[in-house]
Each structure stands twice: as C-alpha cells, then as structure tokens.
Amino acid sequence: MSENILVIGGGPAGLNAAIMLSELGVNVALVERDSFLGGNPKKFKYKFLFPDMQPADNVIGELIKKAESGGNIKVYYSSEVSDFKENGKKFDAVIKSASGSETKTFDSVIVATGFEHFDPARDAKYSYQLFDDVIDIKDLERMMGENNFVRPSNGKPPKKVAFILCVGSRDRHVGNQYCSRVCCTVSVKQAIEMREHFPDCEAYIFYMDIRTYGFFEDLYWKAMEEHDVQIVKGRIAEITSGPDNTVVCKGEDTLLRGPFEIPFDMVVLASGMEGGPQSPEISSKLGIELDEHGFLKPENVTLSPFKSNKPGVFLAGACTGPKAISDSITEGAAAAMNAYTYAVKNR
Amino acid sequence: MALEKHDNKNLGGGRPVAEKGEHIVARHLIEDDNIKEEKNLVIDGVDVSGRWNTFIISRVNSDFDRSFFEEIKKTVVGSRINRCWQCGMCTASCTVTPLYRRFNPRAFIYMMQLGNLKELKKYIDVAWRCVGCYKCSQRCPKQVNPAEMMEALALVIKKYFQEEVKTKLKLDEEVKKIYEDMIIGHGRLDLAKLHTSAMQKSGKTKELFGKIERGAILKMLKDGRAFSVLRLGKPHNWSSSKEAIENYLHKLNTIENSEAGV
Ligand SMILES: Cc1cc2nc3c(=O)[nH]c(=O)nc-3n(C[C@H](O)[C@H](O)[C@H](O)COP(=O)(O)OP(=O)(O)OC[C@H]3O[C@@H](n4cnc5c(N)ncnc54)[C@H](O)[C@@H]3O)c2cc1C
Ligand code: SF4
Ligand code: SF4
Ligand code: SF4
Numbered sequence: 001m002s003e004n005i006l007v008i009g010g011g012p013a014g015l016n017a018a019i020m021l022s023e024l025g026v027n028v029a030l031v032e033r034d035s036f037l038g039g040n041p042k043k044f045k046y047k048f049l050f051p052d053m054q055p056a057d058n059v060i061g062e063l064i065k066k067a068e069s070g071g072n073i074k075v076y077y078s079s080e081v082s083d084f085k086e087n088g089k090k091f092d093a094v095i096k097s098a099s100g101s102e103t104k105t106f107d108s109v110i111v112a113t114g115f116e117h118f119d120p121a122r123d124a125k126y127s128y129q130l131f132d133d134v135i136d137i138k139d140l141e142r143m144m145g146e147n148n149f150v151r152p153s154n155g156k157p158p159k160k161v162a163f164i165l166c167v168g169s170r171d172r173h174v175g176n177q178y179c180s181r182v183c184c185t186v187s188v189k190q191a192i193e194m195r196e197h198f199p200d201c202e203a204y205i206f207y208m209d210i211r212t213y214g215f216f217e218d219l220y221w222k223a224m225e226e227h228d229v230q231i232v233k234g235r236i237a238e239i240t241s242g243p244d245n246t247v248v249c250k251g252e253d254t255l256l257r258g259p260f261e262i263p264f265d266m267v268v269l270a271s272g273m274e275g276g277p278q279s280p281e282i283s284s285k286l287g288i289e290l291d292e293h294g295f296l297k298p299e300n301v302t303l304s305p306f307k308s309n310k311p312g313v314f315l316a317g318a319c320t321g322p323k324a325i326s327d328s329i330t331e332g333a334a335a336a337m338n339a340y341t342y343a344v345k346n347r
Numbered sequence: 348m349a350l351e352k353h354d355n356k357n358l359g360g361g362r363p364v365a366e367k368g369e370h371i372v373a374r375h376l377i378e379d380d381n382i383k384e385e386k387n388l389v390i391d392g393v394d395v396s397g398r399w400n401t402f403i404i405s406r407v408n409s410d411f412d413r414s415f416f417e418e419i420k421k422t423v424v425g426s427r428i429n430r431c432w433q434c435g436m437c438t439a440s441c442t443v444t445p446l447y448r449r450f451n452p453r454a455f456i457y458m459m460q461l462g463n464l465k466e467l468k469k470y471i472d473v474a475w476r477c478v479g480c481y482k483c484s485q486r487c488p489k490q491v492n493p494a495e496m497m498e499a500l501a502l503v504i505k506k507y508f509q510e511e512v513k514t515k516l517k518l519d520e521e522v523k524k525i526y527e528d529m530i531i532g533h534g535r536l537d538l539a540k541l542h543t544s545a546m547q548k549s550g551k552t553k554e555l556f557g558k559i560e561r562g563a564i565l566k567m568l569k570d571g572r573a574f575s576v577l578r579l580g581k582p583h584n585w586s587s588s589k590e591a592i593e594n595y596l597h598k599l600n601t602i603e604n605s606e607a608g609v
Pocket of ligand 4: 484497
C-alpha cells in the first residue's frame, strides 16, 4: 500500500514537493485555494525570472505541467483544508472544494502556503491607489507580462521612472522589520528590462542598501554598467503630485545631504513579502507555530528549516520567510524527503 | 507691469540700500547664491528696492539632469561614470583629501551622475586639485577610474563655469601660465622664480621680503643654486623639443575643447 501525503499550496514549493513524492509512488493530495496552480509567479504573471532572466514559463509552466499530467497527484483546485485532526501519528483532514467535502487520512503533511505581497496602500506616504502612476513591483511584473508597459494615467510610455526600495520592509512603522530579500533583485531586474525595451526611459533606484545577495549581484552591476540605471541613496518620505501630470518623490540625498523633490512619470514601489492571512490561519488550524514576523516558524531555522514544531508536518517555500524561487523549490524537495521518511517510518 | 532696474543708486530720496539679505534674521544660515535681491527695482512706479524684493531660493534639489551624465559618458576619461556606486574608496585613498577636505572625488562623481551643477559650483576652487597619483583608480572596486573622472570634472568646470574659473581660479591660471612659459621658454623649471612669481601674483609681496624668504634667498645665493639656471642654460637641442611640446599642447587643447564641447 502506498503512502498518502497532503500538500497544501500549489506554488513553486508545493508543486515541486508534490512532483517528487509522486515520483516516489506516493499518493499526493495537492490542495490549492486558487483555481490554478503556480502560486504568486503565476498569479501575477511574472514574465522573466531573476537571476538569469529565463522565461518564467520554463520554470513555473514546467512544474505545473508535471503536476497536472497525472502520475499520483490529485489536484484540488479552489479548495482548502477545512478541518484537521491528529490521528495517532497520522492526520485526518477534510478537503473542502466546490464539488463538496472529502475526508482523508494522511501519513504526513507539507505546508507550502507561501506569501502575500505587502499592500503598499497600507503605508499612506507612498500614495499608492491615490495616484495612477504609482504602482508596485507586482503590478509592473504583470504589466510587463501583458506587454503593456505604459503610464496608467494616460497610456503613454514613461520617460522617467523611479523605483523605491524597502516598501513595507525594514520599517517599524508598518510592523515589518525584516528584509524581504527579493525586492532589490526584482527591482534591478525590472529596471534592466525597462531600459532594454525603452532605452529613452531613465531609471532611478532610491535605496538605503542594495541587497542583491550572492550571485544576484551580477544583475545589480549589469543594471548600472550596461543600462545606466542610476542609484540614489535615500528613502522616500512622501509622494505627492507634481506639475505636468508627474508624481514627486520627496526624500533626502544622504550622500550629498539635503532634501530633494524630484518629479517622475511613474514610480514603482518595491513592496516586500509578508506571511499573509494564510500563515496565522494555517498555524491555528494545524497547530503549528507562527514566528514574530508573521511567517510559519521552523523547528530549528538552521538545522531543520523545513520542519514545523509538530512531528509529521513539514514546511517549504516562502511560508517560512522571504526567499527566491530556487530556494522554494529546493525546500519543496527537502520537505518531500522528510515527509516521505516520516510516512514510511510510521507505516 | 513696468519693471525698472537701476544700476545706479536710487536718486531722488530713495530708501537707503542695505547689504544683500541684511534684514533676514537668520542670514548666516542662507548661502549667498540663494538670495535673490535687486538693489534697485521699481515696479509700476513703486520703489521695491532692496528688502522689498528679496527672494530666497529653496535649497531643495528639484530635478536630476541626466543629459549631463550622457555628456560625460561620451568622453574618453568619463566613460565609466555609470559604474560608480559611491562606496568612497577613492576619497579614502586620495592624496589630496586629507589636505583639502572639500576635495571629495566620490561626491564629485555623484554630482556629475545626477547633473547637480548647483552643488558642483560650490567646489570650483578645489575640484581641480587632483594630483594624478592614481591611488583611487588602483583601489576602486568598480574600476571606475576616478582619477580620470577628475579630468572629466575639470572639463565640465571649464565648460559650464567659465566665468567662475576666470574669477575664482584667476591666480591658478596665472601661475600655470608662468610655469608653462618657463618650461617652453627655457626648457627648465626655476622653482625659486616660480615661487616668487606666485607670491607676487597672490599679493604676498610683503612676505616675499620677510625674514624667512630673505634667509632662503641668501642661502641660495651662497650655495650657488640661484645661478644654476643661468649656468646650465637650455637643454641640449631644445628648439626641437620645444616644438614637440608646443605641438602636443596645441593638440591637447583641441581635444579638451572638443570633449568639453567648447
Ligand atoms: C514581485 C516579485 C517578483 C519575484 N520574482 C522572482 C524571480 O524572478 N525569481 C525568483 O527566484 N523569485 C522571485 N520572487 C520570489 C518568488 O515569488 C517566491 O520565491 C515564490 O513564489 C515562493 O513560492 P511558494 O510556493 O513558497 O509560495 P507562493 O508562490 O506564494 O505559492 C503559495 C501557494 O499556496 C496557495 N495557498 C496559500 N494559502 C493556502 C491555503 N490556506 N490553502 C490552500 N492553498 C493556499 C496560494 O494560493 C499559492 O498558490 C519574486 C517575488 C516577488 C514579490
Ligand atoms: S531586498 Fe532590498 S528592497 Fe527588499 S527589503 Fe531587502 S533591502 Fe529592502
Ligand atoms: S569611483 Fe570607485 S571607489 Fe570611488 S566611490 Fe565610485 S565605485 Fe567607489
Ligand atoms: S588620482 Fe587624484 S583623485 Fe585619485 S587619489 Fe590621486 S589625487 Fe586623489
């Protein structure tokens, strides 16, 4: 008899976990709350991925194809785990979907419920939603994914664009002290794409630190050295409207000292990643710990980042903190291995 | 609206003309250039001279001028301006900065990147003081070649601040002329003469005949250094060398002018 394992969340992490388990002959129930698989990259139509600018379809499309082409994976779309109980070393879960509820017993569980984009409207100083030409990196991903890079206010291509880093991250005022890790790299990647397609459009990045860690640094160098992207040190304190339908970024140039108020055609906010409402929900439903940042808490961040505090429940991907797709996929595989071992041991 | 500006003092019992910005309470906090005030101004027949037309220009930087960056990037010496990420390794390595704190290659590069001429203008007196030791270029992690960027800076200053160069760098230009004449005329540098001419030009004639200078001159007369130039004469076959140098200087000038777009 083969094992039954529940995977919650069909983003890169959950997909890879499900695929690996399926290859081991495990019966996988993949529960996804959206009507499609692929997680945030799919939802916001990421087009090209850092670090190598490969088409997102090469990665996300590939994973979805594998997961949907049967094998031992049963995908539950637009569904959720409505009830969850421990049953000895196993788990009884109720999967609720449009077609009704199904109760099943699982040998182990992988939580891969991912992250939510920080909603910049929560930080009023950035005037998101107030001005059409203030957008954020997920909006820009989508605009570029849809080949529709224009100023929302008038449908014309912008001539001068500002990226503002650390929106919703590293800021006590919004309640997030942590660094979201990917937004610097996403921003320089987008600035490169923008300059490639629209060489007439100037790109400025307002930063406090640029954290394109590891090899992502290559993109940062490329943005400056091959695409003349200009970095300006200082966080933006306010966005107001300016003359000629511009949006004005108000800040301090901390290198030269002194205030600036620079008009732009368009401003892109590098909003960070949050645990979202799903993290506390899953935490209370499954009885696993939440950390002080609003993400799910691993049993030991260094030794076993893919284990929850509850034996038999494993974690993968951005549900435990901001990270890139490659890390999410790696953790999906690590969680799969651990969930499988647990299941086999308790057969 | 009839606007009349007078160069001469308001005649006919006009208000007494004060110093520029004198009435501003915290005058010391405001830079001279930021105060706009017409000494004598009449609008529609109403005398608004002096404090009645004072206008303080905001210190807020209100735009980035990228055309300037593009211009520098096109020059040979400034082509790597896009690389600089403002780490400050150049300034930390610089030979000149410890002597003139206001000479800051990192900051100058940033001003050039953002086209902040307003800020650059404040540093015309020191901005050209790079001695070309290349320590900065040897250490710069981005291989910006800041030493040559300082040359780009000199070009920029020459082009955009001609007036200021004439006034603020008058002495330097004059001493440079003496230096060049010496080299081209005699093929040798007479340091003693360069020194005394520079002192004269800067109006330090009194010091020239002070105790220290007198002592030095006496010593040089005694040990014969004062006459060495006369005795040595011009270098061998100087006229052809001179021609080559003049040729070079001429070419350099043409290149510089074309790079600066003068
Ligand atoms: C703007 C932006 C651009 C990025 N670009 C890149 C890039 O170019 N390259 C790169 O490597 N990384 C990139 N990232 C990071 C990347 O998005 C994440 O690493 C990745 O999405 C994390 O995968 P995940 O599966 O853990 O989570 P997610 O992608 O968030 O997927 C989680 C899935 O779980 C589902 N779910 C959530 N809660 C429940 C629940 N209770 N029940 C059922 N299902 C649930 C969600 O609907 C979702 O489908 C970017 C991030 C941002 C913010
Ligand atoms: S990755 Fe960059 S933009 Fe994002 S929070 Fe960290 S420092 Fe800020
Ligand atoms: S020129 Fe080089 S050393 Fe100087 S600040 Fe720029 S990157 Fe650093
Ligand atoms: S070359 Fe010029 S700027 Fe560079 S270290 Fe020497 S004096 Fe300073």
